[in-house]
Amino acid sequence: MNEHSFAVLDKGFVRLDAYMADDLSVVNSARVSFAKFSTELGDAERGLIRFLMKNRHGTPFEHNSFRFHVKCPIFVAREWMRHRIGSYNEWSGRYSKLEAEFYIPREMRTQVGKPGHYKFEPLESQIDNQLAYDSMLASCEHAFETYEYLLSIDVAKEVARMVLPVNTYTQFIWTANLRSIMNFLSLRNAEDAMFEIREYAKVVEALVTEMMPVSMQAFVENNRIAP
Numbered sequence: 001m002n003e004h005s006f007a008v009l010d011k012g013f014v015r016l017d018a019y020m021a022d023d024l025s026v027v028n029s030a031r032v033s034f035a036k037f038s039t040e041l042g043d044a045e046r047g048l049i050r051f052l053m054k055n056r057h058g059t060p061f062e063h064n065s066f067r068f069h070v071k072c073p074i075f076v077a078r079e080w081m082r083h084r085i086g087s088y089n090e091w092s093g094r095y096s097k098l099e100a101e102f103y104i105p106r107e108m109r110t111q112v113g114k115p116g117h118y119k120f121e122p123l124e125s126q127i128d129n130q131l132a133y134d135s136m137l138a139s140c141e142h143a144f145e146t147y148e149y150l151l152s153i154d155v156a157k158e159v160a161r162m163v164l165p166v167n168t169y170t171q172f173i174w175t176a177n178l179r180s181i182m183n184f185l186s187l188r189n190a191e192d193a194m195f196e197i198r199e200y201a202k203v204v205e206a207l208v209t210e211m212m213p214v215s216m217q218a219f220v221e222n223n224r225i226a227p
């Protein structure tokens, strides 16, 4: 893992593959309205970014680009790819054999409360926790054995993969601008987001904050509402 690459969950990662991003691009995208251009980020520029965020002038936050390489369980990728404003390419289980890599939470959780107000708490019994872990592991191992068996008798990859569980690791490339990423973070680095996608969203947030700190500070001060 390098300075822009972080391990997530047991076998996943988020890596910032490339970026074209700085806070001045926000300022200048707004100032072009008056045919003005800034070359330095001073107090006036910081104030303008806060103003744009607060008043939901969203388009100046679109003139940047972040390209991430992500390795995560399929169920996380499925939630992630609901975020349509961006571009995706994913590892193909039709064209190449998938690795026998799957995610099993070490701490099982239970769901309490009513729909819309669920809380997730650790399973009380350590014994049940271990039994749940063991049965998930056995089930995943069995699924991958079946996958191997199907491939060994020449069943096509696109068919054999149908037995694999949604906790199988996948990889994808995601390119998006900060406006869309703030919307993603607002929803996925939030208390009611699923624990696993939130772990990824935290890393995404740290990486975009490093590149566009003033914009991200304004986002946080604006109650994490994307403009």
Ligand SMILES: Cc1cc2nc3c(=O)[nH]c(=O)nc-3n(C[C@H](O)[C@H](O)[C@H](O)COP(=O)(O)OP(=O)(O)OC[C@H]3O[C@@H](n4cnc5c(N)ncnc54)[C@H](O)[C@@H]3O)c2cc1C
Pocket: 082, 083, 084, 085, 086, 180, 183, 187, 188, 192, 193, 194
């Ligand atoms: C806690 C949580 C629970 C969820 N539960 C469910 C669930 O039970 N079932 C389910 O199906 N989904 C569920 N979702 C997914 C959710 O409905 C969204 O699909 C997902 O969060 C992507 O958000 P988005 O549409 O704002 O993002 P993007 O697709 O990236 O869109 C960004 C913004 O662009 C605009 N936009 C994009 N496309 C359109 C469009 N077609 N028309 C108008 N405006 C558009 C909107 O302003 C949108 O906010 C859940 C999400 C969360 C965070």
